[in-house]
Amino acid sequence: QKEVEQNSGPLSVPEGAIASLNCTYSDRGSQSFFWYRQYSGKSPELIMSIYSNGDKEDGRFTAQLNKASQYVSLLIRDSQPSDSATYLCAVNNFGSGTYKYIFGTGTRLKVLA
Amino acid sequence: GAGVSQSPRYKVAKRGQDVALRCDPISGHVSLFWYQQALGQGPEFLTYFQNEAQLDKSGLPSDRFFAERPEGSVSTLKIQRTQQEDSAVYLCASSGQPGGLEKLFFGSGTQLSVL
Numbered sequence: 001q002k003e004v005e006q007n008s009g010p011l012s013v014p015e016g017a018i019a020s021l022n023c024t025y026s027d028r029g030s031q032s033f034f035w036y037r038q039y040s041g042k043s044p045e046l047i048m049s050i051y052s053n054g055d056k057e058d059g060r061f062t063a064q065l066n067k068a069s070q071y072v073s074l075l076i077r078d079s080q081p082s083d084s085a086t087y088l089c090a091v092n093n094f095g096s097g098t099y100k101y102i103f104g105t106g107t108r109l110k111v112l113a
Numbered sequence: 114g115a116g117v118s119q120s121p122r123y124k125v126a127k128r129g130q131d132v133a134l135r136c137d138p139i140s141g142h143v144s145l146f147w148y149q150q151a152l153g154q155g156p157e158f159l160t161y162f163q164n165e166a167q168l169d170k171s172g173l174p175s176d177r178f179f180a181e182r183p184e185g186s187v188s189t190l191k192i193q194r195t196q197q198e199d200s201a202v203y204l205c206a207s208s209g210q211p212g213g214l215e216k217l218f219f220g221s222g223t224q225l226s227v228l
Contacts, residue, residue: 004155006155008153031213032213032214034216034217036217042221043204043219043220043221043222044156044204044217044219045219046216046217049214049216051214088155088156090217092213093213094211094212094213098169098171099144099161099163099168099169099211099213100146100158100161100169100171100172101146101158101213101217102158103148103155103156103157103158104155105153105154105155106154106155
């Protein structure tokens with residue numbers, strides 16, 4: 001079992017729709033959770049971070065965390081063609097003696113105009 | 114500097130050659146990470162520095178890979194006797210504080226091709 005799992009996609013949604021991206025993780029002690037966006041040929045950039053159970057909203061983006069189910073998701077409302085990219089889920093557990101942010105393989109999102 | 118700077122942007126090496134990849138993090142950033150990203154995959158952790166101390170090197174795939182950050186700023190990732198499976202983008206990232214709560218700032222990466 002991979003430490004962080006994501007559906008590789010592509011996930012195709014029409015412009016204006018809600019895109020829902022999901023991620024599960026295996027280390028129950030994980031403390032911090034991140035969503036990064038990576039355009040083709042570019043480096044990852046942070047979209048959202050979340051540290052406690054529940055929802056966190058920032059503009060068109062909402063991150064949801066459920067530690068009991070070891071599940072984190074990202075919702076993108078009013079999806080735009082410029083949102084087309086790969087979305088990487090990242091998890092870390094710095095308190096356990098390791099120092100790595102562990103990334104999933106990413107979900108490729110295509111927003112159709 | 115304004116962002117994380119990596120050089121070279123592209124590197125072509127013949128199998129068996131040694132390569133050195135440089136990362137200049139954002140000034141004052143304590144934490145520095147190296148990741149390897151193969152095509153179509155997520156970044157895979159290689160190693161972590163807190164200032165000049167290499168606190169985690171559990172992701173280095175073999176003893177051909179070596180990283181250093183002697184003065185707590187610039188870091189170099191060295192790969193000896195390169196193999197074709199080393200072909201990937203090598204990403205450097207830094208963050209302001211240790212502790213795992215901070216966002217990572219990534220450089221543009223070095224794309225390594227081993228022929």
